[in-house]
Amino acid sequence: MGKKVNNYAFIDSQNLHLGVREMGWQLDFARFRTYLTDRFQVTKAFLFIGYIPSNQDLYDQLKADGYLLIFKPTTKGKGKIKGNVDIALTVYAMNELYEDAFDKAVFVTGDGDFAPLIEYFRQRGKLLGLVVPNRYRYSSLLKTFRKYIVFLNNKRGKLGKQ
Numbered sequence: 001m002g003k004k005v006n007n008y009a010f011i012d013s014q015n016l017h018l019g020v021r022e023m024g025w026q027l028d029f030a031r032f033r034t035y036l037t038d039r040f041q042v043t044k045a046f047l048f049i050g051y052i053p054s055n056q057d058l059y060d061q062l063k064a065d066g067y068l069l070i071f072k073p074t075t076k077g078k079g080k081i082k083g084n085v086d087i088a089l090t091v092y093a094m095n096e097l098y099e100d101a102f103d104k105a106v107f108v109t110g111d112g113d114f115a116p117l118i119e120y121f122r123q124r125g126k127l128l129g130l131v132v133p134n135r136y137r138y139s140s141l142l143k144t145f146r147k148y149i150v151f152l153n154n155k156r157g158k159l160g161k162q
C-alpha cells in the first residue's frame with residue numbers, strides 16, 4: 001500500500017475571484033475545492049482572504065466547503081476594499097515548506113508577484129501546479145511555468161455557480 005499523497009494549495013482569493021468574474025461567471029467554491037482534491041490530490045487548501053466582518057456568512061460557508069481561511073486586514077482606497085495577501089501567502093507557504101508539512105504545492109493566482117516564490121518551489125521539486133484564473137489576464141512573469149499552468153477559462157461548466 002502506497003503512501004497517501006499530501007499536497008497543499010495556497011490560494012490568492014482576490015485574484016481567483018476577480019479573474020473568474022472578469023470572464024463573466026462566478027466560481028462555486030465548493031466545486032473548486034473538490035476540483036483541487038480530484039485534480040491535484042490537495043489535502044489542505046489555504047485560502048488567503050481579506051477580512052470584512054459583514055462577510056461572516058461567506059467565511060462560514062468557505063470553512064464548511066473545506067478551506068482553511070487565513071485572514072488579512074483590509075484597507076479602503078480609491079473606493080475599493082483591498083486585502084493584500086501576497087506577503088502572508090508567501091510567509092505561510094515558506095513556513096509549511098520549512099516544516100516539510102506537504103509533498104507538493106499548488107498555487108492559485110495570476111499575480112506575477114508570486115513568481116519568485118513559485119520558482120523557489122519549482123527548484124526544490126515542490127511545485128505541482130499553478131492554477132491561473134484567467135488565461136487572458138495574468139502576469140507574463142508566470143509564463144515561465146507553462147508546464148505547470150492550468151487555466152480556468154474553459155471550466156465554467158464544471159466550476160461555475162449553477
